[in-house]
Amino acid sequence: MKKRNCLKSLFTLMILISAIVPVMANGAQEEGEVSYYPADATAETVVVDAASKGQVGNWGLGNEYEIQALLTKYGQPTTYLSQAFDMDGFDDDSILAASAMTYNELGLVKNSYDGGYGYGDSVKVIDMNDEGVAMLEDNLFCTKEFAEANPETVKAFIYASMKGWAYACANVEEAAEIVFNNGSSVSPDHQLYMANEVKKLVETDTAGNPVSEYGKMEEAAMAQTLELAKKYIKLEDSVAADKLKTLTLDDIRDASYWEAAEASDGSFSVEKSSVKIQLKWLPQSQFMGYYVAKDKGFYEEVGLEVELVPGGGDIGETTAVYTGQVDFGTTWVSNLIAANAGGMGLIEVSQLYQRSGLVLVYKISE
Amino acid sequence: MSGVAMSNKKTLKINSGKVSTVLLPVLFGVLVIILWQSGILHKVLKADTFTLPVPSRIIGIVSENMPSILRNSAATIKVAFGGLILGSLLGYLLAMIATAFPKWGAGGLTIVSAFNAVPIIAIAPIMTNLTKDFSRDPNTRSMLAKMLVVMITCTVSMSINAYRGFNELKPFSEDLMKSIAAKKSTVFFKLRVPNSIPYVFTALKVSVPGSVISAMVSEYFAEYIIGVGRQIRENIVLAQYATAWAYIAAAFVIGVGLYIILLIIEDLSLKGRR
Structure with a gap:
């Protein structure tokens, strides 16, 4: 009899888990409006704020050093979120300050042609050259x-x-x-x-x-x-x-x-x-x-x-x-x-x- | 699906045959390592010691970076194990439902098994996107995303094998239960569930290595950078092959380790059946 009860409770547990997982996945949607930055915000303000929230993004894989130098410049830890090769993370606000190449991702963010996100002038950038942390690329x-x-x-x-x-x-x-x-x-x-x-x-x-x-x-x-x-x-x-x-x-x-x-x-x-x-x-x-x-x-x-x-x-x-x-x-x-x-x-x-x-x-x- | 149900009761019997089944592969492995260390393997494969460093160098890096390797391994094991448990429970549950409603159960499972055809690299970014609102902490939500990927890869083998375990009964046993007018639930818990246990292990033998692989691939796409798979990728892209091999060695230990643990558990739990 005991064994059967044990199996029954196991069964119930399984149903509970399968019910809870999706609920949990949707559970934490409490945050409402994301506050963006004023148009005249300094690079320091943006970097410090985004870094303190853990929402600075980069692709990693050897592309991250300039971002880490910038974070260090403003006294922040060098950790960053792993960014995908699209800009969806920036679009959905999970990344507040996203890495972008001027010639590629930035164009997709700003422009509204096929594949673009169409942000136009409602985005601004922090340039590694201006910040003195530029590293040469191609x-x-x-x-x-x-x-x-x-x-x-x-x-x-x-x-x-x-x-x-x-x-x-x-x-x-x-x-x-x-x-x-x-x-x-x-x-x-x-x-x-x-x-x-x-x-x-x-x-x-x-x-x-x-x-x-x-x-x-x-x-x-x-x-x-x-x-x-x-x-x-x-x-x-x-x-x-x-x-x-x-x-x-x-x-x-x-x-x-x-x-x-x-x-x-x-x-x-x-x-x-x-x-x-x-x-x-x-x-x-x-x-x-x-x-x-x-x-x-x-x-x-x-x-x-x-x-x-x-x-x-x-x-x-x-x-x-x-x-x-x-x-x-x-x-x-x-x-x-x-x-x-x-x-x-x-x-x-x-x-x-x-x-x-x-x-x-x-x-x-x- | 390679859901080959063991023709039960035979495997893992302790006899003289076991010595040779364990010893010979081990000896072969030792031989490969000797050839590798001595550079003969490099000549055969036309590889250089840069992209394929010798074992002593790899072991050197492993011992130098133990804390980092353990931290990344722990993250991978957590994901693999968590996903394995979730997927297996879900698979077992699906098999139960399919058995309870036999008319559409078997067909339904075929549809479920179609999930297995979706490649991990397609599911992983989707899961990363779906779990973005789960937690403010990127490590937590990445962990969930990765576990869900592993869960999906582990569900199918369990549901198909468990279904077979519930239904491939000895012909007379079901008749016997009927003849004593046993309730459906009694048939299920006294006959079907015990009968499914060897099939559960068959499923796990597919799922355990699969869970480690899918955990490592899902790490590629996770927001939070941690895990053995991610370290292998980072180091190969940075041309740090010796370090990448150190993490490959860690991946090997995780995969084989979990499999051995599974075999031991199987051995213990099926003891009375032989």
Whole structure:
């Protein structure tokens, strides 16, 4: 008899649990209006408020260091919410200050074209460049070994790519169309928006001054990137962590190839004519210079046959280059630093983005 | 569904055969580790020691970072175990309902099993969105979201197996119960429930490894950054392969550990039946 009662109560318990779970899931919807920030709120006010509520968002996976530097600047702990690759978390107010790239997520938040959230001017941003925590992003890199064995190929690739970037920035609409026709993951409108924003990053430095030489490595910005990387990249592998501390600029970049390409007349005797470049993300205007160089035949002019390999999700561009699946890659400088700390001998040969494209976006109350 | 009901009573009998079934795989594992450490495995796989570090290096990182690995492992185990319990209870309940209403029960379970075809990576972001209002604390609501993902993956195997356990009775036993005019509930609790126990373990043998895997995948999409699966992903993207392998080792210990615990519980609870 006892056993039966026991089974009966177990049965009741199961029904209770299955009834309670959905109720609990809906239970905590007590909060009403979310208060947004006044239009004239300072960066400090927004960061401190959002951080104290635990509602600063970032994607993580090596994209978080500038945000952590910003949080530190305003005396906040460096924890953040893991943000998805869409902006739904910002839209539904679970993230008050969300990470956004000026050329991608910010466009989706502001604009009302296909896929956009249409916030327009009811959002404002905190710019990493203005806050003094900018880290350089999209660059061009290969392994030291490859560069030493194929110097002419590297120079030729830089030469043609920079020609592509120059053309793309001068003809933004055409560049956006070329990228769109190369298997775009987003709408033509967004592709054009992105091309315009990327142009700004390629042609302006962290202080807002114009840059005329495409792909130049600006020492001060590189040094700041390395300094912040050393501070905020946390490695559990003590061997890698020790190596990170000792890294200098010479371990992560070599400007000689870019300088030689700049000085070149455009004729190269390439050692390897068929090369691949791993992009950091899906085909989009973020990489328009490479798409334009390929489409316009700039690579062919220097004797190169180039394949652009799209990334996306968890594609590790550093690993792809390190293992030799591709010859070149484009990544963020901080990711290259982490990879070299881990033991990869990668070397940046060109720095495309001259300022940080990362912002924190927040809503303002009207 | 791989709901292969054990042809009960045979498995896990302690005899000389058990020694060889345990010993040989262990010896093979030791051999692989020796080949791995000595670098022969790298030559066979054409791998380098950067993306596939040697075991001694992985163990070194594990011992250096014990607190962090334990913290992340605890989070993963909580999710896997919590989801497993919720999913299994729900699955058992569904099987009960299906047995109580046999006319649509079996068909209903087929529809339930369609849930199993939905990939975890599709469910995980949905659950993260659905649970956003559950708690102000991101750790709490992420935990619930992850558990719900695991629950869904564990429900189906339990409901199908338990249903079979309730219904695949020995032919004479049901007749016997009828002949003594036993009530429906008596048939259920005295005959069907005990008969379902071996089937429950069959379901758990599928669900336990599944719960660990789905817990780790759901961590990718959770708002709060914690867990073995998330650490594997973070470290691989940052090209920290040795650290990633340390967490893979932790994942291995969790998966195998929970499975061994299950086998021991099964051994104990089915003892009287052999």
